Amino acid sequence: MPSIAVVPDAKLSPEAKTVRRRRKDARPSELTSAALDLFVERGFSATRLDDVAARAGVSKGTLYLYFDSKEALFKAVIEEGIVPTLAAGEQRLAEHSGTSMALLRELLVGWWQQIGGTRLAGVPKLIISESRNFPEVAQYYHDNVIVRGRALLRAALQRGVASGEFRPLDAETAIDVIIAPLLMLAIWRFSLCFCAQERDPQTYLETHFDLLANGLRALESTA
Amino acid sequence: MPSIAVVPDAKLSPEAKTVRRRRKDARPSELTSAALDLFVERGFSATRLDDVAARAGVSKGTLYLYFDSKEALFKAVIEEGIVPTLAAGEQRLAEHSGTSMALLRELLVGWWQQIGGTRLAGVPKLIISESRNFPEVAQYYHDNVIVRGRALLRAALQRGVASGEFRPLDAETAIDVIIAPLLMLAIWRFSLCFCAQERDPQTYLETHFDLLANGLRALESTA
DNA sequence: TACATTAATGACTCGTTAGTCAGTAATGTA
DNA sequence: TACATTACTGACTAACGAGTCATTAATGTA
The missing domain is CATH 1.10.10.60 (Homeodomain-like)
Incomplete structure (x- = not known):
């Protein structure tokens, strides 16, 4: 240099x-x-x-x-932009000692700070858009991002269920429900002039957390 | 032929x-x-x-x-595949007489039956992926699908709030939160081998509805 | 049957871009 | 200062695909 x-x-x-x-x-x-x-x-x-x-x-x-x-x-x-974030998440999981809801929140906020809120947020959209035509990239992303990311959330959820903090749930579906809004938020940020564009991501995320907290809470209201 | x-x-x-x-x-x-x-x-x-x-x-x-x-x-x-569904939704809205939650559910199930569950589900992904490079298509989709679709949901939500069935909410954010999982479901169906692929859309939708019903319910649990 | 109309064709142009490679300029070394 | 090494260049190719148009074939009509 x-x-x-x-x-x-x-x-x-x-x-x-x-x-x-x-x-x-x-x-x-x-x-x-x-x-x-x-x-x-x-x-x-x-x-x-x-x-x-x-x-x-x-x-x-x-x-x-x-x-x-x-x-x-x-x-x-x-490799340079996304993968390190997963390593950070895995470490957070290993070291965490608070409630599972707090862990979950920490993981999602971490994602927002390192990916969702940065220009890296465009990557999921790229993968969704183009990976079909580029199988090697698709494979790499699947193995190194999707699988590891889901494992992270699965562990956090299972911990919550085991401790009785969350009601029993189907982990895979719950993971989908949790990450879908985050992914859409990231996607919208790069889909010119559509929808959420000028709205506040913070408000959106809070709404999502709020919904989630109710949906996951054990025992009362929902079976 | x-x-x-x-x-x-x-x-x-x-x-x-x-x-x-x-x-x-x-x-x-x-x-x-x-x-x-x-x-x-x-x-x-x-x-x-x-x-x-x-x-x-x-x-x-x-x-x-x-x-x-x-x-x-x-x-x-x-024009041929998506736009007619919006007209159908607008009619449903005009004719509906039950609860607002039932209307909401009806609109979303209708979307699944006519778009989300068919090959048309690929269209949102196309728009997200490529509309930036094709401004004319983007404009058309925005005016004829996004604006009308959101207006539909907004009307259903406002009716529910007015009647006291839903707690007061920010309509635009609520719309985002409602449609994000549906869009992701559609997108995943066409993003080879990723995530939700082989899981049951029905289960996913039910989970979403369940979450939604709790999140929107008036007064109790959440402010 | 002859002629007019129009649906359909496919070879062509022309711009675009991933990937190559023979050559050039910067740096290291003696 | 001369020579070796290597980071870098940019003109080139080969392939591809949107859009065109002179031509052909099917149908309608008298």
């Missing part, structure tokens, strides 16, 4: 147009960062690698020095 | 390969039907018009006799 310090994802300044810099270490993350921006904005297929490269301040040829293919670049975006 | 009666979206039989038939009336719906199948399966951009035409048993040139562009074809798919 070197010689002259440069902000990670800055464009080349105009006068530097033809200057070649050598920054082997910094390139991959500069490229994945640029890729995330454009993938989220335009979709995976509709994003041109020329544009990704340009945004990272390099040429397309350089991109291919670091990533074998467009799909490999996408995988790297997921 | 003429003269002899033929199912709407049948492929050409091998020996009919070079025979040209004239069926002006039937073409548009044959083409939109084929288009829906392929759009849902592969996405809008990734679908080739050659394939749509072939599935409808015609050539690409013929497709362009009936639709001005790929986007126009997409608009026609929505």
Whole structure:
């Protein structure tokens, strides 16, 4: 990266147009960062690698020095952006000592802070939209995000049921019901001008939690 | 395929390969039907018009006799498949006399029967995935589906609040909370191998209704 | 049967973009 | 200063697919 310090994802300044810099270490993350921006904005297929490269301040040829293919670049975006959050969640689960509802809330708030509320929130939409046509990415996401994410929630729910805090429930369905609103919130944030757009995510999340707390509460009102 | 009666979206039989038939009336719906199948399966951009035409048993040139562009074809798919359901919902609303919860349930079940449970369920995913790159389609869907659909739910909710059946609520947020799980259910059905795939939609919907009924119930438990 | 009308065709153009590779410029080394 | 190494470039290709249009075949009509 070197010689002259440069902000990670800055464009080349105009006068530097033809200057070649050598920054082997910094390139991959500069490229994945640029890729995330454009993938989220335009979709995976509709994003041109020329544009990704340009945004990272390099040429397309350089991109291919670091990533074998467009799909490999996408995988790297997921690996770098999403996967670490799961590790954090797994640690939270292991260390938690409060109520299960608090744990659940903590996991979901954590998701919002690290993914749902950031530009990474566009990734689930990308996966939903395009993974069918890119099986390798789909497989990677399934194995490293979906399976691990669901396992996390399943553990939290089962703990609550075991302690009598939650009424007995079908874990898989409950997981769906819990994450669907979060995913939709993330999706809406990137679906131009639709619905929730300008509304407050906080209010939405509170409403969801509120509903959830009632729905999960043991014994009273609902069988 | 003429003269002899033929199912709407049948492929050409091998020996009919070079025979040209004239069926002006039937073409548009044959083409939109084929288009829906392929759009849902592969996405809008990734679908080739050659394939749509072939599935409808015609050539690409013929497709362009009936639709001005790929986007126009997409608009026609929505117009023919989704819009009528909204008209049905509006009628239901006008004629309903029971409780507001029953009306709400009726609207959502109707949505499931006519859209969510059919191949049309793929359309919301298409819109979410690709509308950003196709502003004309986005505008059409927004005006004719989203706005009308939300108005329908808003009316049902407001009726319930007015009668004291539901607790006071922010209508827009409540709408989001109500439709998010339905949309996710539809989306999951077309997101290969992910999550809810093989689970029972009925169970999922029941869980959602159950949660909803508790969340909306007036006065007790929650403020 | 001859002629007019129109539904349908498919080869074509033309723009687009993932991926390649021979060459260039920056840096390291002696 | 000369030479070796390697990060980087950008023009190129090959393939693809939306949209066009001159031509052909089916049907209607006199």
